[in-house]
Amino acid sequence: MTESSVHPALWPAPHASGAVDATVTVPGSKSVTNRALVLAALSAEPGWLRRPLRSRDTLLMAEALRAMGVGIEETVSSSSSVAGGPDGSGEAWRIIPAGLHGPVTIDVGNAGTVMRFLPPVAALANGPVRFDGDPRSYERPLNGVIDALRVLGARIDDDNRGSLPMTVHGAGALDGGPVAIDASSSSQFVSALLLSAPRFNQGVEVRHTGARLPSMPHIRMTVDMLRAVGAQVDEPETGGEPNVWRVSPSALLGRDLTVEPDLSNAQPFLAAALVTGGRITIPDWPLRTTQPGDALREIFTAMGGSCELTEHGLTFTGSGRIHGIDVDLGEVGELTPGIAAVAALADSPSTLSGVAHLRLHETDRLAALTKEINELGGDVTETADGLHIRPRPLHGGTFHTYDDHRMATAGSIIGLAVPGVEIENVATTAKTLPDFPQMWTGMLGA
Structure with a gap:
């Protein structure tokens, strides 16, 4: 089984016409x-x-x-x-x-x-x-x-x-x-x-x-x-x-x-609420967990949202504004691609640090994020241990994934706000998040 072909199909990332309002059941961790x-x-x-x-x-x-x-x-x-x-x-x-x-x-x-x-x-x-x-x-x-x-x-x-x-x-x-x-x-x-x-x-x-x-x-x-x-x-x-x-x-x-829901795989859906000023509910979000994805509650709140955690799950609401963030992601490095995508759409710069080890993940995630966001008109520079992101108006184009599931979801987040983004090999999301394209379009009511 392979994750890509020689010429992977391009997937038009759906563009949000308004605020999302959905309940998304995320598969297990x-x-x-x-x-x-x-x-x-x-x-x-x-x-x-x-x-x-x-x-x-x-x-x-x-x-x-x-x-x-x-x-x-x-x-x-x-x-x-x-x-x-x-x-x-x-x-x-x-x-x-x-x-x-x-x-x-x-x-x-x-x-x-x-x-x-x-x-x-x-x-x-x-x-x-x-x-x-x-x-x-x-x-x-x-x-x-x-x-x-x-x-x-x-x-x-x-x-x-x-x-x-x-x-x-x-x-x-x-x-x-x-x-x-x-x-x-x-x-x-x-x-x-x-x-x-x-x-x-x-x-x-x-x-x-x-x-x-x-x-x-x-x-x-x-x-x-x-x-x-x-x-x-x-x-x-x-x-x-x-x-x-x-x-x-x-x-x-x-x-x-x-098995608990995969909180890191909940990231793109929570990001959708932040990017569109909408609301997303993730059922069964655990009240106590060792999953790194639980840090999204604090990080995305700092970037402009608010959340309510109950025994039934987590509801995250965007404010319609996205703020930049200066954050050490050393303990939660897998969240970096999604945070970088949101930061590229913010109203102020962001610095993501503590993640030099991401150069050895499914792909060199720091180099990949820099290249792909910049090719859409962004202004991202690599640092010794992370990224510095200065928001700019972005435009459509091909977002390459390098057989990396989190690159595919990062590009999809940007596509919510930027028309004309096409994701190369979105099927790579099957690595950890089966049926992501259907879940994504379902969240948007398509």
Whole structure:
């Protein structure tokens, strides 16, 4: 399966004729779904995953685990009042752990969670597990996981690239123990080791030794989900040593988990309320969450909106004005493309900082945002760790996505306010947000 063809079709981004007023049900969190799949696969008993996200990234994770022997049965949940849909709403997946085995080849696509979370799992399998993926996956850093696994006792063939393709020669177990890594390019290096650590003979002690660690909410999510299945975790957040995480060896419990809506994927819809001066309601927005997308409530309010969070969900209302913002996005870097799109339409400049690591994401997001917004008439410059955005009148044109789902949604946000924007390869949104074009036009009442 590929995310693009040689000449991807252009999608005319809908232009808003007035203020939006809609309720948008956002599919489940990719980050929660893929972490839950790994933990359930390593558990000592079967578990359930309800309302999982069905997207390219999560289906790649599920297929990879199946290939290594894990049972994943997909059904429509009788306990859900929502009919099963293509995005996984109303579905339930029963995960049945089994002995992990090779030989097998795993397609990671361009999914960071798959390429980083599964090599530690493969080290626990009996037999070789080869990892391959999209061309861009070869360029994304994997050295933090590869080097750490070697220290912990694994044998890996990667021709000394520190990236894909590679083969993990699983021996059925892994010693584990202490390891130091530089995870400044991706917090997923830490999460990858922590998720499988309860199954290591000695557990693990992960010490981050590099510069600032990005996307800390995702590590908090990993720790919370480990504890929920019975793992013992010591972490900096609860009085532990700074930049050190310890996981003890233990059996993991099967559990029944309902996946939260993906709050980062709610971003373009909340942005639509801000851009059009309208109102959007996202049902089931959690009152407490480790998802980075929860920061949108504060960030978009500062940019000119207001929000009300109740037990039923979040309602966000735009004021008709968009203000620039000076914000450090180091902990929530995945929100940068959508914030940059809104900032390009603001009434004052914005500075987005703390996100140098975005140069290593699905594409170099800082370079891509700069090029694409400027080609529509914008004035964006890259800084050492982010973007400076000076709003200018924008015009229509092609907005390239570089096989990056968040570039596609960023271009769609601009298209609400700027006629004639065409999104190259909008189908790339299927990576994490199935049916985005239909959801987007539905929000506009089309």
